[in-house]
Amino acid sequence: MSEGTRDQVLEVAARGRAAAADLAPLPRGVKDTALHAIADALLERAAEILAANRVDVERARESGTEEYMLDRLSLDADRLAAIAAAVRNVAGLPDPVGEAVRGYTLPNGLELRQLRVPLGVVGIIYEGRPNVTVDAAALTLKSGNAVLLRGSSSAYDSNTALVNVMRDALAGTEVPADAIQLVPGRDRESVKHLMRARGLVDVLIPRGGASLINSVVEESTVPVIETGVGNCAVYVDASADVDMALSILVNAKTQRPSVCNAAETLLVHADIADVFVPRALEALKDRGVTVHGDERIAAFSADVVPATVEDYRTEYLSLDIAAAIVDSLDEAVAHIRAYGSGHTEAIVTSSQPAARRFTALVDSAAVAVNASTRFTDGEEFGFGAEIGISTQKLHARGPMGLPELTSTKYVFVGEGHVRG
Amino acid sequence: MSEGTRDQVLEVAARGRAAAADLAPLPRGVKDTALHAIADALLERAAEILAANRVDVERARESGTEEYMLDRLSLDADRLAAIAAAVRNVAGLPDPVGEAVRGYTLPNGLELRQLRVPLGVVGIIYEGRPNVTVDAAALTLKSGNAVLLRGSSSAYDSNTALVNVMRDALAGTEVPADAIQLVPGRDRESVKHLMRARGLVDVLIPRGGASLINSVVEESTVPVIETGVGNCAVYVDASADVDMALSILVNAKTQRPSVCNAAETLLVHADIADVFVPRALEALKDRGVTVHGDERIAAFSADVVPATVEDYRTEYLSLDIAAAIVDSLDEAVAHIRAYGSGHTEAIVTSSQPAARRFTALVDSAAVAVNASTRFTDGEEFGFGAEIGISTQKLHARGPMGLPELTSTKYVFVGEGHVRG
Structure with a gap:
């Protein structure tokens, strides 16, 4: 039988x-x-x-x-x-x-x-x-x-x-x-x-x-x-501390790429792109990360692979990241609403109003301000144990x-x- | 179109x-x-x-x-x-x-x-x-x-x-x-x-x-x-105050029979049946309620309609009630687990251990001790308003x-x- x-x-x-x-x-x-x-x-x-x-x-x-x-x-x-x-x-x-x-x-x-x-x-x-x-x-x-x-x-x-x-x-x-x-x-x-x-x-x-x-x-x-699907974004705001943003981006993408709270998308405010993007591309390259970027990101380096809409939707779980430049915080929020999985999104910013607006508008299970997405975890949150991470409401x-x-x-x- | x-x-x-x-x-x-x-x-x-x-x-x-x-x-x-x-x-x-x-x-x-x-x-x-x-x-x-x-x-x-x-x-x-x-x-x-x-x-x-x-x-x-389906039971324990039990039963069944928190089932401990059941049948008859009872309930009055298993499962929403005699509190709990809808169950008892056991074992959204099932309601619970009553977990x-x-x-x- x-x-x-x-x-x-x-x-x-x-x-x-x-x-x-x-x-x-x-x-x-x-x-x-x-x-x-x-x-x-x-x-x-x-x-x-x-x-x-x-x-x-x-x-x-x-x-x-x-x-x-x-x-x-x-x-x-x-x-x-x-x-x-x-x-x-x-x-x-x-x-x-x-x-x-x-x-x-x-x-x-x-x-x-x-x-x-x-x-x-x-x-x-x-x-x-x-x-x-x-x-x-x-x-x-x-x-x-x-x-x-x-x-x-x-x-x-x-x-x-x-x-x-x-x-x-x-x-x-x-x-x-x-x-x-x-x-x-x-x-x-x-x-x-x-x-x-x-x-x-x-x-x-x-x-x-x-x-x-x-x-x-x-x-x-x-x-x-x-549970478990995480297409997480790191948004680097116009007012971000660049060193902090680099450190958070590298940690969120590379510290453990195979897990759901790893970053899969990088969004950069246009006003900080010239300063931040070259250093970000270099830091990611050093760690073996392939960047799938929009045209404005690709303008910074020949190493950037052109991104399709599918890239923005993808949970790579590997040393790949999608990247785009946005002209405002609201455009970053709109990108996340359109392509994210509602797991964890991070903003790096020195602006209190920007932090407040991002946390209010982003509709995800967790929103990080000046911290890596990798902290969304039952042990890290002090729960002692975790049965999974819910991405439903x-x-x-x-x-x-x-x-x-x-x-x-x-x-x-x-x-x-x-x-x- | x-x-x-x-x-x-x-x-x-x-x-x-x-x-x-x-x-x-x-x-x-x-x-x-x-x-x-x-x-x-x-x-x-x-x-x-x-x-x-x-x-x-x-x-x-x-x-x-x-x-x-x-x-x-x-x-x-x-x-x-x-x-x-x-x-x-x-x-x-x-x-x-x-x-x-x-x-x-x-x-x-x-x-x-x-x-x-x-x-x-x-x-x-x-x-x-x-x-x-x-x-x-x-x-x-x-x-x-x-x-x-x-x-x-x-x-x-x-x-x-x-x-x-x-x-x-x-x-x-x-x-x-x-x-x-x-x-x-x-x-x-x-x-x-x-x-x-x-x-x-x-x-x-x-x-x-x-x-x-x-x-x-x-x-x-x-x-x-x-939301909304309520096959609620009133259990009259061996130690119940008989007048209180009658008052709660009549209120739960007849105060507004068409709503989900009205009682649809009466369970009576065998030790109190001789005292309680005749008075309950009379009080229910006075208010036009038809009792669908098991053989032991039917033995008290020719007015009792024989109950089938289907009666115990039914949310009448009318002046009908299913009734049975049980030999223990645990048998009442087993009846509720088998036939109830998980909305509200009430126990009438003077025994603190019985109240504790009933509230621990009954797996319903609400459990009433010495109170009518009719109180399970957002307004009554002090919530100010109610969108419905959930019977899921x-x-x-x-x-x-x-x-x-x-x-x-x-x-x-x-x-x-x-x-x-």
Whole structure:
């Protein structure tokens, strides 16, 4: 019998739903004990996990997978220790469940409180990094949710081993083992069944490239939180400190080009272009960055590749950057509105009114003033951990920590109150 | 040319998007001035609005519409005055935009703030009450959003007149007229185009019956906030004060049976059934309520109609109630989980541990202790106004006021900060 049929996926979702009901009222102590049990088990059973991972890596290598993908897929003792340490870190974070978000007594004497509660069943669809399997399980467990994990088929053996170890660890605790489940099946069909499991699954969080996210958004009847696509811009205002602008541009583009908060577009105010652009092109060239520029940028150097509209829309995730000169701050905002992905945009400026206008008009999850786009991150923002970075406006926007994995419930208490 | 083609709907959505960008940074004073201009215009041009409404009412009467539907559809001078007063009330509410939800300085000196911002373009799909047209426009404008209104075709002339009057009123203010638009077209096709306008529309809020809401949820690629379906239960615990339980039950069922926070199910603990059920059946009978009960309820009176599983799932919105006896609080919770809609459930109890367990285990938007389900309402909760009651878990749950019509944006300010 093939794995991942509709019935099998729905059965897993229903077991998650039952586990979520048991998990929701558990106090923090119980959940933290379970997280430490998971961390212990990951270390104790490292040999088994690494053996399963070697199967995935070998299979991927034989099928011609690129080296950087093999690196993402690979585990070793050190990486496993880091994964276990991250689980203990989550245990140390405050429990969002039960937090009173609002609370007051109404004029009629009813006591009203709005309390954080778990979302219920959270489905995570992700690509070939086995560490996400454990990270996502730890964050959802801490926030009182049951998780359905659907990783890449390339990491199937690793993920199966990791989930088995985590579930076995839960068996010795008060947390139900079905709080952590792998979605059965290796093909896309099982993902489709998951996306149609409305009523059993409360939210799907796709983590990965634009095509994965778009297909989930298009097809899912389960509510989705979009994450991860970042076409971020650095705008160098007329009044920018040039050294600061260079430092921020180079950091945003090159410090880690493969991540969503790296810069993909440079916009320069015309009034500072003559001073800034030559130095920027030189600094980017020194670091191996190819600049795809408009005609006014290209006038500064023969190294500039002519940019098309497609360049302004592209999340390169590589040592490439699109660049254009704008005649005003408002033109920079218009460019960002037209081509950006709503992740993070930065302005470098010495003008307070310019900073105020840019932060007011730019409609992105995060806006940086005189700082690198690379700071948009749950750890950097002080959340302690991150399940992803939302680029949508509903529910959560920007880096999502534990509170973003909760909903709320109103409780009101009276002494026989009826409505007149 | 027929109205409501895909191109026409997308053009309206694109105009809304442009208006939303202009509207987002406007300060409270500008928006409040616009709201008062709208209220003034609704009163000044009452004759024109009421004439259009008479066309809708006549057409509906000729097509055999039921009297209570005609009543919902009808406007008169007093109702219009109340609608205008509600707009002025919204002008008096605090502006959620710009509120700092979180804010602190990070260890590296970056100043981080999470600020409320408008959602952008909000689509409202609703049934034949013209007052919703104005209410929804006022709430979305106050929260800095552009609105796309898609009311029932039965109210098309009324809605067209109301929107024309509101747009004309905006022409004399700094708020763009396209902040308030009617979705063109009277048929279902135009709704479908609206549901596929992802990227132009930020959220759809369907207000109406279960079938409307389900079809939007199934077909929309635009994120949806589900509202309005309420299959609410009153659970009478073993330790309940019987007089209090009767008072709450009668209020929850009969004070206004047609609304979503009215009770549709009664659950009674077996230990109190002999004392409570006969009095409850009598009180409900006195008020014309038909009880659809299980066998143990039916044993108390020949008037009880045998209940099927379908009864427990039904939102009657009429003088009917489903009823069952349960042997424990946990059985009541299981019944609610199986059949409820996640809106509001009430427990009547003198036991503090029972109240605590019920509020912890029931997974609904609101849980009432010794109070009627009828209090789940934005006005009653002190929000000043309400755009609907969400029964989903993402973004907003329970009554939605102005803050629920916003998203957030992170702003971080440095002095040349780069990531190491």
